Amino acid sequence: MTQAQQAVRLAAGRSGEPRNRLWWLIVPVVVFFLVFLVYPLVRILYLSFFDPGFTLEHYARFFTQPAYFNVLLLTIKTGLLVTVLCLILGYPVAYLLANVSDSVRNLLMIFVLLPFWTSFLVRTYAWIVILQKQGIVNQILTKLGLIDAPMQLVHNSIGVTIGLTHVMLPFMILPLYSIMKGIDQDLVKSAQSLGASPLQTFLRVYFPLSLPGVASGSILVFVISIGYYVTPALLGGRKDTMISQLIAEQISGQLNWGFGSAIAVVLLVIVLAMLYLFNRIFGLDKMSFGA
């Protein structure tokens, strides 16, 4: 190599130019995603309008027939219920995680991350085992004399709510915790030294400061739970069909491509709208999955 060549390389290195020469490295991923993600999604969008010729019938059918529209309402209702439950259960856990020493936190974090890592199919299956008629919950309640006969806890909305709440909890705890960790403890102390009661301090100082975490955790849980398939399909009954099951059933069961695609597009629009909102408020880079 000549000195001149070396000088050129050095100069290039300093100005950061070789970084930009690397742009082609992204081409394979872009092509890959265009073919195997964007194209299939566009195809679904197309099918929802053109099956067979141009028609709005599929959308009209979904929004006007109560049997289908009620599935959407039930899905949103379940999503909201699960979000509220996750918030009630998750907030104290995040608070605990944010206020203990590092070593205790690392230990407790395992409790949050382990289920997050465990196969969701295994977790859902575990709930069937626990909640079934001869399951542990019914056994305990019967032995305590609280109930005479075993209660129906799976294959209905109770099962779906319990299972979904369990699956979604880490998605609430992790964003809440990351916001709470950043709350300046001096603000809490100064509120108290100025005479605020613990409850007042919490309601007027701590809680408002934790609101970004509440909002981001809630949006995350809501968005994921309305699109969730496995838990409602396994723990729910016939009456508890959620929108994701409806899509699956229309497409693979009834071979109703146009109608199934239209429902998928409706779900996608709801999810994207929620995420747009999220992005406007916090920025999508704030969305961490505990990785």
Place this chain on the structure above:
Amino acid sequence: MRRSYGKMAIYGFAVLVLIFLVLPTLIVIPMSFSSARYLEFPPPGFSLRWYENFFNTPSWVDSFTYSIKVGLCAAILAAVFGVMASIVLARVKSKWVDAIYYVTMTPMIVPLVIIAVSLYSAYIQMKLQGTFIGLVIAHTVIAIPYVITTVSGSLRVFDIRIEQAAISLGAHPLKAFMKITVPIISPSLLSGALFAFITSFDELIVSIYVSGVTSKTLPVRMWEGIRIEIDPTITAISAILIMITVAFFVCMQIFQAMSRKRGLSQ
């Protein structure tokens, strides 16, 4: 005094929630050693019959090895694609690159049932329906975001001057990257690949649509097993999966600790 009572109540409640988080999963382990033919708790006696049943049933073992094969291929593909993309995402600043970043993150956001039916529809057209390669591609799409988030994160904090020094001393940029940068970011690369593997190994709904009738992944086989009858063999598989998860979890913690040591993650 009131304050500490209030705090104790909150902490107590939090501990109960933490137990609620792990207990249901862990209960599967004692159940898997049960001698009962039906799911009974507490188990009436100890036996390994469900484990034996798992290892002696070809359809279970086949789906297990199939899942591992698919997972390994998807993890390798996702790691290669993910690292290539991460270099650009972390180092090139432009509006286009930001837009591409959002596109690569969509599989994390779009409900999997939508990805499943859309790939199903495209695969029928592309003649990839029911093929091994089709399944691997589908899992790669879902796994790439996990590789990109971990790898681009550590590339962003990586001191690029080390790599530039090698280039200025005459190393080819690719060689400098492979010999200098890759070893330094390897812990996050490994944890990204591990994440990709687990994502593929756990994935159900896309696999239901995309995989064929003959070769089924373990989650698909379990899904069918759970829907048809409550076969206690599934408790044994679940227990095995939980143990694998714990092992992976420990590896992941080690990789992340290594990454932290190198100042490449928070």
